[in-house]
Amino acid sequence: MAAESGHFPDLPMLLATYDLSAFVSENWEELLDGLLNTLKVSGFAVAGAFVIGAVLGAARAHRIPVVSQLTAVYVEVIRNTPILVQIFMIFYALPQLGILLNQFTVAWLSVMIWGGAFNSENFRAGFEAVPHRYREAGYALGFGPRSTFLNVTLPIGGRIALPSSINTYISVVKNTSLMFVIGYAELTTTALNISALTLETLEALTVLGVVYLALVWTLSASIRLLESRLALPEAR
Amino acid sequence: MPDWVEPVARYILTEGLPGTLRVSSIAVVGSALIGVLFGTLMTIKFLPLQMLIRLYIEVFRGLPILVTVFIAFFGLPSISPRLEFDPLTAATIALVLWGSAQVAEATRGAVQSIPREQHEAASALGFGWAGRHGFVILPQALRRLLPPFVSLLVNIIQNSTLAQVIGGLDILEAGERQSERLTSFPPAGIGEIHAFEIFGGVMVLFFLISFPLTRLAARLEKRLA
Numbered sequence: 001m002a003a004e005s006g007h008f009p010d011l012p013m014l015l016a017t018y019d020l021s022a023f024v025s026e027n028w029e030e031l032l033d034g035l036l037n038t039l040k041v042s043g044f045a046v047a048g049a050f051v052i053g054a055v056l057g058a059a060r061a062h063r064i065p066v067v068s069q070l071t072a073v074y075v076e077v078i079r080n081t082p083i084l085v086q087i088f089m090i091f092y093a094l095p096q097l098g099i100l101l102n103q104f105t106v107a108w109l110s111v112m113i114w115g116g117a118f119n120s121e122n123f124r125a126g127f128e129a130v131p132h133r134y135r136e137a138g139y140a141l142g143f144g145p146r147s148t149f150l151n152v153t154l155p156i157g158g159r160i161a162l163p164s165s166i167n168t169y170i171s172v173v174k175n176t177s178l179m180f181v182i183g184y185a186e187l188t189t190t191a192l193n194i195s196a197l198t199l200e201t202l203e204a205l206t207v208l209g210v211v212y213l214a215l216v217w218t219l220s221a222s223i224r225l226l227e228s229r230l231a232l233p234e235a236r
Numbered sequence: 237m238p239d240w241v242e243p244v245a246r247y248i249l250t251e252g253l254p255g256t257l258r259v260s261s262i263a264v265v266g267s268a269l270i271g272v273l274f275g276t277l278m279t280i281k282f283l284p285l286q287m288l289i290r291l292y293i294e295v296f297r298g299l300p301i302l303v304t305v306f307i308a309f310f311g312l313p314s315i316s317p318r319l320e321f322d323p324l325t326a327a328t329i330a331l332v333l334w335g336s337a338q339v340a341e342a343t344r345g346a347v348q349s350i351p352r353e354q355h356e357a358a359s360a361l362g363f364g365w366a367g368r369h370g371f372v373i374l375p376q377a378l379r380r381l382l383p384p385f386v387s388l389l390v391n392i393i394q395n396s397t398l399a400q401v402i403g404g405l406d407i408l409e410a411g412e413r414q415s416e417r418l419t420s421f422p423p424a425g426i427g428e429i430h431a432f433e434i435f436g437g438v439m440v441l442f443f444l445i446s447f448p449l450t451r452l453a454a455r456l457e458k459r460l461a
Contacts, residue, residue: 080446081439082394084401085408089439092415093432177300181401188302192310201314208303209295216298 023203027194034190042173044108052116057123078117091182103184115172119165126161127153159230166223170216240426244414252410259324259396263331264389271339276369278344296337301395304330309402323404331392342384346377386453390446411438
């Protein structure tokens with residue numbers, strides 16, 4: 001074995017030792033757990049980012065005083081600072097103020113806060129793109145401001161915002177890999193920890209690449225599908 | 237201001253900031269050059285080439301950048317020992333792979349948005365493919381690429397913090413080292429936790445760099461729209 005002789009393996013030797021199926025069959029339970037944790041964190045974060053985006057996006061689009069300005073500050077801070085630094089703030093700095101969160105909470109909370117900021121911009125743009133006359137029609141039918149929003153602006157604006165918000169959700173899924181830095185056992189952490197023990201670096205990276213690309217490509221294919229199915233009748 | 241602040245700030249600005257700037261500037265230039273080249277090549281009607289570049293774009297835009305960083309830092313050396321890089325270089329390589337994929341996609345769109353008459357006029361003047369693209373098409377396409385380039389710069393500066401994960405000395409790693417140092421006992425540290433102030437400061441520093449750039453990108457977009 002090249003690794004035991006103390007020399008770097010050269011390429012033919014490497015190809016001889018590269019064994020993806022052995023890596024997967026020996027570690028599939030751990031890897032599956034990691035993938036499930038990635039999906040769990042992503043699911044929490046995407047659901048949260050949807051709610052934050054819809055609520056704050058509506059506040060921005062309707063220029064609700066104070067909430068609208070605070071949202072603008074939130075969005076600018078999140079957009080203009082690295083998400084890794086945000087994770088460090090939540091994981092390493094908040095305990096200094098007496099706020100101790102476990103790894104799972106930090107994981108979904110940090111990507112949710114990040115995704116929520118981007119999503120409130122997506123929804124703001126979506127709501128602002130709803131033609132004025134639609135809302136006026138709602139008022140003319142006797143709807144109050146709240147039911148006009150829920151029955152007119154949200155369904156139409158939400159559909160306009162759908163492609164860009166799915167793009168944000170895709171980034172949320174990809175960003176869960178950053179939970180490597182806090183040691184939360186999602187897919188990236190799991191695969192790298194296994195490779196640190198077994199030295200099967202290339203196999204671990206192959207698994208990561210294949211799984212993430214499968215996730216991301218599936219989600220972006222769904223955008224194209226949804227775009228054609230949910231397009232507003234006027235836009236067709 | 238407490239005594240510990242000055243040496244911490246100095247370390248972050250003299251040791252960390254140059255690392256961030258080095259990674260970001262090389263990554264931006266590399267991404268722009270490779271991305272414009274690939275994006276232009278993609279407009280050639282030659283299917284195998286188009287599919288190859290499409291694959292490159294989809295792979296490096298699809299992977300989490302951290303995974304690409306790990307591929308550059310852990311994956312390449314296990315293919316050949318000659319491909320072993322220090323953390324900052326590995327992070328730069330990963331950012332170029334990601335950034336050039338972004339630029340290639342944008343360039344393809346920009347080049348295709350230049351009207352066919354421009355190609356025909358350039359051909360009529362006797363330009364070949366390279367001259368036509370280098371002197372006529374790309375100068376016009378690059379104008380449309382200006383706002384995405386500024387956004388790319390912001391994204392690359394922010395993502396350069398991924399170097400920290402593999403131990404590269406950038407702003408974030410400098411802050412992390414100082415935050416750790418302060419918690420140890422004298423003479424090295426002061427036995428206190430100041431993570432909140434230090435990472436807060438790092439956040440402010442990134443905000444001061446990014447915010448003007450995102451404003452600029454928005455302005456350019458409006459002007460060139």
